[in-house]
Amino acid sequence: MLKCTFCGRRAAYNRRYAGVLLCDRCLIKSVEKRFRRAIAEHKLLSPGERVAVAVSGGKDSIAAMHLLVEHCGRKNCELVAITIDEGIKGYRDQSLPIARENARSLGIEHYVVSFKRTFGATLDQIVRRAKARKTELNPCTYCGVMRRSLLNQAARELGADKLATAHNLDDEVQAIMLNYVRADFSRLHRLGPSYPPREGFVPRIKPLREIPEKEVALYALLRGLEVHLAVCPYTGGIHTEIRDFLNQLEANHPNSKFMILRMFDRLKPQLAQIVPEFEMRRCKNCGEPTSANICKSCELLEGLGLERRQKTLISY
Amino acid sequence: MTCIKIVVKQVGKRHKRELRLAPHATIADLLRKLDQNRETIVVRRNGKIVVEEERLSDGDLIEILPIVTGG
Ligand code: SF4
Ligand SMILES: [Zn+2]
Ligand SMILES: [Zn+2]
Numbered sequence: 001m002l003k004c005t006f007c008g009r010r011a012a013y014n015r016r017y018a019g020v021l022l023c024d025r026c027l028i029k030s031v032e033k034r035f036r037r038a039i040a041e042h043k044l045l046s047p048g049e050r051v052a053v054a055v056s057g058g059k060d061s062i063a064a065m066h067l068l069v070e071h072c073g074r075k076n077c078e079l080v081a082i083t084i085d086e087g088i089k090g091y092r093d094q095s096l097p098i099a100r101e102n103a104r105s106l107g108i109e110h111y112v113v114s115f116k117r118t119f120g121a122t123l124d125q126i127v128r129r130a131k132a133r134k135t136e137l138n139p140c141t142y143c144g145v146m147r148r149s150l151l152n153q154a155a156r157e158l159g160a161d162k163l164a165t166a167h168n169l170d171d172e173v174q175a176i177m178l179n180y181v182r183a184d185f186s187r188l189h190r191l192g193p194s195y196p197p198r199e200g201f202v203p204r205i206k207p208l209r210e211i212p213e214k215e216v217a218l219y220a221l222l223r224g225l226e227v228h229l230a231v232c233p234y235t236g237g238i239h240t241e242i243r244d245f246l247n248q249l250e251a252n253h254p255n256s257k258f259m260i261l262r263m264f265d266r267l268k269p270q271l272a273q274i275v276p277e278f279e280m281r282r283c284k285n286c287g288e289p290t291s292a293n294i295c296k297s298c299e300l301l302e303g304l305g306l307e308r309r310q311k312t313l314i315s316y
Numbered sequence: 317m318t319c320i321k322i323v324v325k326q327v328g329k330r331h332k333r334e335l336r337l338a339p340h341a342t343i344a345d346l347l348r349k350l351d352q353n354r355e356t357i358v359v360r361r362n363g364k365i366v367v368e369e370e371r372l373s374d375g376d377l378i379e380i381l382p383i384v385t386g387g
Contacts, residue, residue, distance in 0.1 A: 002367050014367040021367060058385055170355075170384075214355055217383035221358060221365065230328070231385050243384065247355040 013218055017255035024222040031219040035067045035207050042193040044205040050078045052160035054151050057095030059220040059227040060166035062102050064208055069106050082154045084147045085114040087122020095228035111314055113154050118310045129304045139234035142300055149297040155202040157314040163202040170213035173257045176264050177242050189271045199280050200289030320374040327381045344368040356384040
């Protein structure tokens with residue numbers, strides 16, 4: 001049996017990048033401390049704010065919701081939860097009840113917004129259409145763009161001051177690498193612990209950004225939280241290759257993920273100076289903020305012969 | 317040297333497997349054999365989450381829980 005570096009109890013986690021072993025209690029304490037530190041250091045939340053948290057039911061978002069509810073209790077913030085139901089059979093239909101149940105047990109208002117109602121098609125249907133039309137866009141492109149747009153709109157309609165997402169260290173580093181590989185400058189420069197306010201956008205915050213995925217998972221499991229642990233049927237493609245590559249790198253060279261993040265954070269202020277400023281407009285189809293004539297979601301829908309059905313998402 | 321015998325269950329897969337390993341083998345050795353990256357899984361040994369450096373004992377039940385889900 002191997003012992004916790006800090007208290008001598010049985011170790012549950014080897015934090016190799018720091019050269020320490022942690023028991024269940026010390027791991028939980030450490031994750032909570034990092035979460036609080038991220039909020040303080042990057043001024044993610046102010047007392048009295050209304051926060052919307054995006055909750056899928058997976059380990060990250062369930063952990064984020066539990067961490068936020070405790071934080072909001074202390075700082076007098078108000079928390080509401082939003083789940084986007086993309087319509088992924090055998091996946092989202094299983095995680096959604098878990099999201100709902102966690103919100104209920106914590107006494108948090110919970111809103112569900114579905115692709116089906118808003119766009120007239122589930123992601124499963126969208127993927128079938130995309131295949132039939134040979135668009136060569138992968139499911140995650142549709143899913144990601146449309147979900148982001150709905151989350152922002154729902155948070156705005158709910159009067160949220162901040163939109164919290166559960167992106168962990170791994171998610172963030174994968175996004176950094178993906179934008180490098182695609183040379184997507186404007187997306188790259190939008191990454192970070194928070195995204196500054198722009199008209200029509202609820203400022204996003206990522207309080208788990210400096211916590212590795214495995215530690216978030218351990219936090220959820222060791223606290224005995226009810227989470228959905230299944231793999232989305234659409235994972236694959238370049239996202240998965242980048243993820244596997246980074247995990248291999250980390251396994252052989254612990255701390256690599258943090259180094260990539262730190263390097264990016266140091267470069268970011270320089271990036272801001274060279275990214276062209278663009279004017280915010282309103283999508284002529286749906287009214288959501290965009291830099292073009294129509295927003296990315298509406299553009300994707302158009303390419304599939306679909307259109308947005310519902311303008312307002314949240315009805316009280 | 318006699319081998320140790322352990323049972324491995326990969327959560328999400330139906331079957332349990334019985335494996336023989338060298339005495340003093342660790343969970344990390346087992347993961348290498350199964351081509352599993354420790355970054356993407358959590359290991360339970362006889363029901364307890366443990367570090368990959370623990371040595372296995374004869375009769376251990378090892379559960380491997382994938383944590384990388386995508387989305
Ligand atoms: S893996 Fe892709 S399709 Fe599945 S939930 Fe994530 S972004 Fe959506
Ligand atoms: Zn400890
Ligand atoms: Zn639009």
